[in-house]
Amino acid sequence: xxxxxxxxxxxxxxxxxxxxxxxxxxxxxxxxxxxxxxxxxxxxxxxxxxxxxxxxxxxxxxxxxxxxxxxxxxxxxxxxxxxxxxxxxxxxxxxxxxxxxxxxxxxxxxxxxxxxxxxxxxxxxxxxxxxxxxxxxxxxxxxxxxxxxxxxxxxxxxxxxxxxxxxxxxxxxxxxxxxxxxxx
Numbered sequence: 001x002x003x004x005x006x007x008x009x010x011x012x013x014x015x016x017x018x019x020x021x022x023x024x025x026x027x028x029x030x031x032x033x034x035x036x037x038x039x040x041x042x043x044x045x046x047x048x049x050x051x052x053x054x055x056x057x058x059x060x061x062x063x064x065x066x067x068x069x070x071x072x073x074x075x076x077x078x079x080x081x082x083x084x085x086x087x088x089x090x091x092x093x094x095x096x097x098x099x100x101x102x103x104x105x106x107x108x109x110x111x112x113x114x115x116x117x118x119x120x121x122x123x124x125x126x127x128x129x130x131x132x133x134x135x136x137x138x139x140x141x142x143x144x145x146x147x148x149x150x151x152x153x154x155x156x157x158x159x160x161x162x163x164x165x166x167x168x169x170x171x172x173x174x175x176x177x178x179x180x181x182x183x184x
Contacts (some may be wrong), residue, residue, distance in 0.1 A: 003075040004030040005169065006067050006106070007055075008099035011038025012081035014118035014143055015048045020155075020162045021080055024173055031055040032067050032074070034099050038083075060097045062075050068100045076100060076112035076169045081143065082117050084126055091132035107137045114168055116161070118143040139168055149177045 005025055009018040018039075023080075025031050035043075035056040043050050058065050066072040079086060079099060084098060090113075095101035106113040115138050119126065130140045145151070145160035156176075163176035 001047050002028065002030050003171075004032070004073070006032045006074050006077040006102050007034070008077065008079040008082075008086075008102065009033070009035040009039040009043075009050060010079060010081060010083040010086040010099060011036050011042055012083040013042060013046065014081035014116075015039060015043040015046050015050065016154075016158050017116060017118070017143055017161055017165075018080045018176075019043075019048050019050060020158050021078065021165060022050070022055065024162065024166060025171065026053045026055055029075075032058060032065075033154070034058045034060055034062075034067075036060045036097070036099065036104065047153075059096055060099060061099060062098050065098060065112055068098060068105065070105050070109045072105075074111065076114065077106045078114045078116065078165055078169070079103060080114075080116035082115040083119040084117065084129070086176065087115060087133060088129050090115065090138065091129040091136065093136075103138075110137065112169065113138045114141055114165060115139070115145055116141050116165065142164060142173070143153070143166070146179075148179055 089100040159175040
């Protein structure tokens with residue numbers, strides 16, 4: 001039985017992470033996709049296409065969508081990349097668009113909500129917002145790939161981050177090798 005996931009893409013660099021996540025999720029699962037206008041602009045600038053997926057597409061202003069309600073059941077939500085503006089809104093329950101509303105609903109209903117900021121450096125306010133979101137039940141996964149798997153390409157680095165997201169959603173994948181200890 002297919003599971004249902006909500007993916008929000010906001011106006012931060014790193015849309016390639018969202019694309020790779022969608023590549024995997026849309027193959028086997030039901031996906032509701034929300035992209036902000038700024039995210040679409042950044043995707044074009046970064047040369048990343050976010051259309052053509054087997055997903056239900058939502059407009060960021062579509063507050064009447066089913067995913068805006070706590071009665072809409074899903075298996076997890078990911079905001080990738082998550083801009084600091086969106087992180088601030090989610091951490092303060094300021095649901096002014098469909099992404100922040102769906103995240104707010106996910107948190108209040110106790111569903112998985114993964115936020116993937118890509119920003120750096122992080123200010124004190126960013127860190128406080130991350131802590132507030134975490135205390136509300138969100139998982140913060142800063143897009144920071146590991147190097148123990150000896151990446152050779154940019155795709156290897158992206159896959160490392162997306163693999164961790166998929167792990168937290170309990171979605172099987174073969175994107176990246178798992179740590180098995182030192183070969184000492």
